[in-house]
Amino acid sequence: MSTPGTNTDATETTGHGDISTGVAGSGDSNASATRITPGNALRPEDIALEVRTGLAEPTEDVAEYALRLGDDALILAQRLGHWISRAPELEEDVALGNIALDQLGHARSFLSYAGGAWDKTEDDLAYFRREHEFRSVQLFEQPNGDFAVTIARQFIVSYYQFELYRRLTESKDATLAAIAAKAVKEVDYHRDHSAQWILRLAGGTEESRTRMIHGLRLMWPYVNELFQDDDLTNRLAEAGAAVAPSTLREDFDRLTGDVLKEAELEVPDVPAAPGGGRFGKHSEHLGYILAEMQVLAREYPGAKW
Amino acid sequence: MAAQNLQSVPAELSPEEEAEAQAHFDRVMAEDSRIEPKDWMPAAYRKTLLRQISQHAHSEIIGMQPEANWISRAPSLKRKAILMAKVQDEAGHGLYLYSAAETLGQTRDKMMDDLIAGKARYSSIFNYPALTWADMGAIGWLVDGAAICNQVPLCRASYGPYGRAMVRICKEESFHQRQGFEILLELSNGTPEQKQMAQDAVNRWYAPALMMFGPPDDDSPNSKQSMAWNIKRFSNDELRSRFVGMMVEQVRVLGLTLPDDQVRFNEDTRKWEHGPLDWHEFQEVLAGRGPCNAQRLERRRAAHDDGAWVREAAAAYAAKQSKKTKEYAA
Amino acid sequence: MSPHGNPEVPASSATEINRDAQKVSPAVVSTSSTNDRPVVEPVETHDRGAWGLWEVFVRSSRGLSHVHAGSLHAPDAAMALRNARDLYTRRNEGVSIWVVPAEAIAASDPDAKGSFFESPQGKDYRHATYYTKSEGVKHL
Numbered sequence A: 001m002s003t004p005g006t007n008t009d010a011t012e013t014t015g016h017g018d019i020s021t022g023v024a025g026s027g028d029s030n031a032s033a034t035r036i037t038p039g040n041a042l043r044p045e046d047i048a049l050e051v052r053t054g055l056a057e058p059t060e061d062v063a064e065y066a067l068r069l070g071d072d073a074l075i076l077a078q079r080l081g082h083w084i085s086r087a088p089e090l091e092e093d094v095a096l097g098n099i100a101l102d103q104l105g106h107a108r109s110f111l112s113y114a115g116g117a118w119d120k121t122e123d124d125l126a127y128f129r130r131e132h133e134f135r136s137v138q139l140f141e142q143p144n145g146d147f148a149v150t151i152a153r154q155f156i157v158s159y160y161q162f163e164l165y166r167r168l169t170e171s172k173d174a175t176l177a178a179i180a181a182k183a184v185k186e187v188d189y190h191r192d193h194s195a196q197w198i199l200r201l202a203g204g205t206e207e208s209r210t211r212m213i214h215g216l217r218l219m220w221p222y223v224n225e226l227f228q229d230d231d232l233t234n235r236l237a238e239a240g241a242a243v244a245p246s247t248l249r250e251d252f253d254r255l256t257g258d259v260l261k262e263a264e265l266e267v268p269d270v271p272a273a274p275g276g277g278r279f280g281k282h283s284e285h286l287g288y289i290l291a292e293m294q295v296l297a298r299e300y301p302g303a304k305w
Numbered sequence B: 001m002a003a004q005n006l007q008s009v010p011a012e013l014s015p016e017e018e019a020e021a022q023a024h025f026d027r028v029m030a031e032d033s034r035i036e037p038k039d040w041m042p043a044a045y046r047k048t049l050l051r052q053i054s055q056h057a058h059s060e061i062i063g064m065q066p067e068a069n070w071i072s073r074a075p076s077l078k079r080k081a082i083l084m085a086k087v088q089d090e091a092g093h094g095l096y097l098y099s100a101a102e103t104l105g106q107t108r109d110k111m112m113d114d115l116i117a118g119k120a121r122y123s124s125i126f127n128y129p130a131l132t133w134a135d136m137g138a139i140g141w142l143v144d145g146a147a148i149c150n151q152v153p154l155c156r157a158s159y160g161p162y163g164r165a166m167v168r169i170c171k172e173e174s175f176h177q178r179q180g181f182e183i184l185l186e187l188s189n190g191t192p193e194q195k196q197m198a199q200d201a202v203n204r205w206y207a208p209a210l211m212m213f214g215p216p217d218d219d220s221p222n223s224k225q226s227m228a229w230n231i232k233r234f235s236n237d238e239l240r241s242r243f244v245g246m247m248v249e250q251v252r253v254l255g256l257t258l259p260d261d262q263v264r265f266n267e268d269t270r271k272w273e274h275g276p277l278d279w280h281e282f283q284e285v286l287a288g289r290g291p292c293n294a295q296r297l298e299r300r301r302a303a304h305d306d307g308a309w310v311r312e313a314a315a316a317y318a319a320k321q322s323k324k325t326k327e328y329a330a
Numbered sequence C: 001m002s003p004h005g006n007p008e009v010p011a012s013s014a015t016e017i018n019r020d021a022q023k024v025s026p027a028v029v030s031t032s033s034t035n036d037r038p039v040v041e042p043v044e045t046h047d048r049g050a051w052g053l054w055e056v057f058v059r060s061s062r063g064l065s066h067v068h069a070g071s072l073h074a075p076d077a078a079m080a081l082r083n084a085r086d087l088y089t090r091r092n093e094g095v096s097i098w099v100v101p102a103e104a105i106a107a108s109d110p111d112a113k114g115s116f117f118e119s120p121q122g123k124d125y126r127h128a129t130y131y132t133k134s135e136g137v138k139h140l
Ligand SMILES: [Fe+2]
Pocket: B060, B089, B090, B093, B169, B173
């Protein structure tokens, strides 16, 4: 079987005994900086296929849960996508684009899986649900603001998602575990990216420090909602399919605390917002996000793209 | 100046040295070999390259905008991912090209400032609006398609850094045209309304795409010199004719038509011909009087200006850190 | 300067060597004389925030050399590595990255200079193909 991307690697085909081909065919003669491959990883399409063929079928509870995580990632991807062509430097256009694409990938996987419980596709769920049917928490819908606000949001999100996905890799639900296993590596990089920027903005100029502090204060009210347990998460935690959000808090506080300390920043002392996103209670922002995201698909219901 | 060791720096030469250097340059051209930044090059060659590469870079960057306009509204999550990846690629292309231009001694910042100040040119096609989702298809198929036609020969451009940037870009471009084609194909096979949307987009982007190859050969005074310098490999009309031939084939598969009833293959010249193009409009758009010129520049200016404090912060942080490291070492 | 591969032109001359000596950039000297990692300051331009230029080298898979992939801008080494990851390995191009401040690279000058690169030519005895008498002998 030939896997895409591995066929040009001469190190695998070099035989012993014949020194001349060994020299010519191995090592540096193949060194290239533009050899591109798709790589092998779990794709949203794979999950959709498993769902369609009945290989993977979530319980109602798991589907509800996957919907939550999928909505979080989808709304964030929608927000981050706006930065592409507007970032502070071209390198950052590319970096934010990568993070947005990672999040969109996670969203598609979770939504494809969730849809399996109700015979719906990722697009049915993304484009044809109404605002109160979305299950994302409010942090994800917060506006991009300036770069510091976006970094503050990303910082909270990535440290939260990392702790969540890290634990979800051990979910008794094999599909959730598989999605999390792919996602946790990507989110680990998002943590690094946001932490690097927290340090630079906090320790850069007076202006950047002021903006960073402001950004964190704007986002921190929505931290609490991330760690609220409810009946669904309790049931799933009991069953070993998910983790109770409250159990992530300690690690989140410790690790974000370390970064903030290094940046000589305080954990913002701001009152927590009540949240409610998991039950369809959203901030004022989500309606606009959905209006824009869904407009075309809804203009042509049933159309294929 | 930064990075002098990898950059081309004009040298003060005596007349004899210059003659020798010119002879070497000419030999490199005759052998179809490559000029690298540390080689001597004629001032006009340097100037031409710098202009062409920076314009090319600007086109990639401004070209992100019409498509970025649809990322938030892409009608399926798969298309959203594809479009995001594509627009992101264009940022990378701009970046590779600015880097190539930087080897000629110009900073990216200066080039960006020239662009924002309206002093630099970029491909006029990006001053047209992307009005419907089908434009994502037409841009990918026609605009990226024309760009690829232009760019593949540039992989062999005589200036090494330019050619290498083009190799990387062409590899990445390979999916851009296909995804555009697929968008149009899907629309064409969709509802009558979708098909109409696709045809309308092709109608609007066809002529501007043909004009991407530049003015007719008779009207393109610099082309000859660029070809002598092995920067350009084929003339504008030559590439345009080839492109038309490819589109004729592909539009049939799409089940759409080209908005040009004069397209035909000339058996005598063995070349594809097309109807007249509105070169007056081309010049107008190039001169800044297109539908979106002001909007595109303003958006680039806003991104650059809004990002200034971020760039400064990171630079200041780096300076503080390196100072700390030095103090620690002392 | 002498063109490469042209036997009509002498490979080297005294004036040429002197000219080259002056062209060695001070940046090279300073970085090679500090045994620690070079500390690179942001490049001064009219824009206070403009980031320095870095050269990126990518190892496409284990066992292969790092190869020059291109350049980018970054405020410091840590961000340069991350930017390189985001830009030059988006399509699985690499498993390892080096970044080097462009100004820390010393380059031979110019690329195709005769006195620098023509001496190995004609020294066939460095190559296995020079030894024809052993042809046909096994395992040699
Ligand atoms: Fe491009």
